[in-house]
Amino acid sequence: MRADAERNRAKVIKAAMTAFATEGLSISVAEIGRRAGVGTGTVSRHFPTKESLYAAIVLAKVTEIATEARTLIETLPPADAFFAYFAYMVEEAATNRGLAEAMSGGGYDIEKAVDGTEEDLATLESTLLHNAQAAGAVRSGVTRDEVKALIGACVAVPSRTHMVEIVSAGLRP
Amino acid sequence: MRADAERNRAKVIKAAMTAFATEGLSISVAEIGRRAGVGTGTVSRHFPTKESLYAAIVLAKVTEIATEARTLIETLPPADAFFAYFAYMVEEAATNRGLAEAMSGGGYDIEKAVDGTEEDLATLESTLLHNAQAAGAVRSGVTRDEVKALIGACVAVPSRTHMVEIVSAGLRP
DNA sequence: GACGATACGGGACGCCCATCCCGTTTATCA
DNA sequence: TGATAAACGGGATGGGCGTCCCGTATCGTC
Numbered sequence: 001m002r003a004d005a006e007r008n009r010a011k012v013i014k015a016a017m018t019a020f021a022t023e024g025l026s027i028s029v030a031e032i033g034r035r036a037g038v039g040t041g042t043v044s045r046h047f048p049t050k051e052s053l054y055a056a057i058v059l060a061k062v063t064e065i066a067t068e069a070r071t072l073i074e075t076l077p078p079a080d081a082f083f084a085y086f087a088y089m090v091e092e093a094a095t096n097r098g099l100a101e102a103m104s105g106g107g108y109d110i111e112k113a114v115d116g117t118e119e120d121l122a123t124l125e126s127t128l129l130h131n132a133q134a135a136g137a138v139r140s141g142v143t144r145d146e147v148k149a150l151i152g153a154c155v156a157v158p159s160r161t162h163m164v165e166i167v168s169a170g171l172r173p
Numbered sequence: 174m175r176a177d178a179e180r181n182r183a184k185v186i187k188a189a190m191t192a193f194a195t196e197g198l199s200i201s202v203a204e205i206g207r208r209a210g211v212g213t214g215t216v217s218r219h220f221p222t223k224e225s226l227y228a229a230i231v232l233a234k235v236t237e238i239a240t241e242a243r244t245l246i247e248t249l250p251p252a253d254a255f256f257a258y259f260a261y262m263v264e265e266a267a268t269n270r271g272l273a274e275a276m277s278g279g280g281y282d283i284e285k286a287v288d289g290t291e292e293d294l295a296t297l298e299s300t301l302l303h304n305a306q307a308a309g310a311v312r313s314g315v316t317r318d319e320v321k322a323l324i325g326a327c328v329a330v331p332s333r334t335h336m337v338e339i340v341s342a343g344l345r346p
Numbered sequence: 347g348a349c350g351a352t353a354c355g356g357g358a359c360g361c362c363c364a365t366c367c368c369g370t371t372t373a374t375c376a
Numbered sequence: 377t378g379a380t381a382a383a384c385g386g387g388a389t390g391g392g393c394g395t396c397c398c399g400t401a402t403c404g405t406c
Contacts, residue, residue, distance in 0.1 A: 001352095002351095002352060002353065002402085002403060002404075003403075003404090004352095004353070004354085004402070004403070005352080005353060005354090005403095008353080008354080028392080028393060028394080029393080029394065029395090030356095030392095030393080030394085033355095033356095038354080038355080039354065039355035039356050039357095040355080040356065040357095040394090040395085041353090041354065041355055041356065041357095041395095041396085041397085041398095042353075042354060042355070042356095044394080044395060044396075045353075045354085048395080049394080049395080050393095050394065050395095104277065104329065139339070141335065142339065143330075143332065145330055145331070146330050146332065146335070146336055146339065149326040149327075149329040149330045149336065150326050150339075150340075152325070152326060152329065153322040153323050153325060153326035154322075156277065156278065156322040156325065157316075157318055157319050157322045158318070159316070159319065162314065162319070163319055163322065166312070166315065166319065166323075166343045166344060167323075167340070167343050168343070169342065169343045170339045170340050170341070170342045170343020170344070171339060171343070174382095175372085175373060175374075175381095175382060175383065176373070176374090177372070177373065177382095177383070177384085178373095178382080178383060178384090181383085181384085201362080201363060201364080202363080202364060202365085203362095203363075203364085203386095206385095206386095211384080211385080212384065212385035212386050213364085213365085213385080213386065213387095214365095214366085214367085214368095214383090214384065214385055214386065214387095215383075215384060215385070217364080217365060217366075218383075218384085221365085222364080222365080223363095223364065223365095347406100348405100348406090349404105349405090349406085350403105350404095350405090350406105351402105351403085351404085351405100352401105352402085352403075352404095353400105353401085353402075353403085354399105354400080354401070354402080355398105355399095355400085355401095356397105356398105357396105357397090357398100358395100358396085358397080358398100359394105359395085359396075359397095360393105360394095360395090360396100361392105361393085361394090361395105362391105362392090362393085363390105363391090363392090363393105364389105364390095364391095365388105365389085365390090366387105366388080366389075366390100367386105367387090367388075367389090368385105368386105368387095368388100369384105369385100370383105370384080370385085371382105371383085371384065371385095372381105372382085372383075372384080373380105373381090373382080373383085374379105374380090374381085374382090375378105375379095375380095375381105376377100376378095376379090376380105
């Protein structure tokens, strides 16, 4: 790979990260190119479709989240780890419009984008949830999808921390 | 107003109601016209913009919901009325994709569309919430926006009734 | 330093959509 | 029944988007 190609690729990814985070998934590929200081052709050569660009961004973000999840699992008791992760995701999505839209099903499939990674966020989330349930901190029967939807609800509101309290109370047995 | 004009207007509204409910707000005006059995010109003459068509549909739906809310207020004790309304809205939004999208902020502003009606759904919702809080059935500090976001979360999930349980538990003091 | 391969830029293309327009049809009333 | 105003249909228009393409510029190597 040529040096300039790699540079431009990095520029596009960087621009796309902030663009998706601030403007959401509806931002145009041309605008991302403009912000990266490259032409639309350059963007589409590195990322043939908008979805593939989105997948690259999401993959990076998911890896970051997975690291946090693993840390929480290892350093906190099950109940605290789960609720800390919940609050962490809410804050993360609140400052990342693209992530929020993806989580509320508004855009592409976030699970599909990261399919085939060893960084299996789904597994980590299941672990957090099951451990918390085993510890009696979360009512049984609650699913990962339900938790995700509740995160989405917390993000959708200005008073996020208050919502997290309400929802956390509901999740407890 | 000519008789055929009124007939066509009704056909468009009827088609738009089911179209928005099943396909969501992204359905095209042309497709609504096709389903109503009229041309696109006819649709756009009765409803100059897509948003005005949407507003007409929403107004009808909101009137219906307001009637239900008023009935609940008058026939049930405050706590039951609130939670019954909550469950009602979840079911309503679950079978009406347009309504769900509007509530999760995906489309036009639902409040703006019904602005200036005497059917003030916002007031009724506030009454339901405040009465329930006064009766000690809902924790104080909860806002209408928070409740709406929680309704959205329940709709976003297949196991709606289970989610309603979780969320209701969280709303209680 | 020159040559071939590779990447770049941004215009071109095709698609979808909301809105507007106008020639044609239809309802209404004298 | 015939004239006229109103409404109809659907094609035209304009804008936005993702994707593709090709002449030009730059990189990396011999």
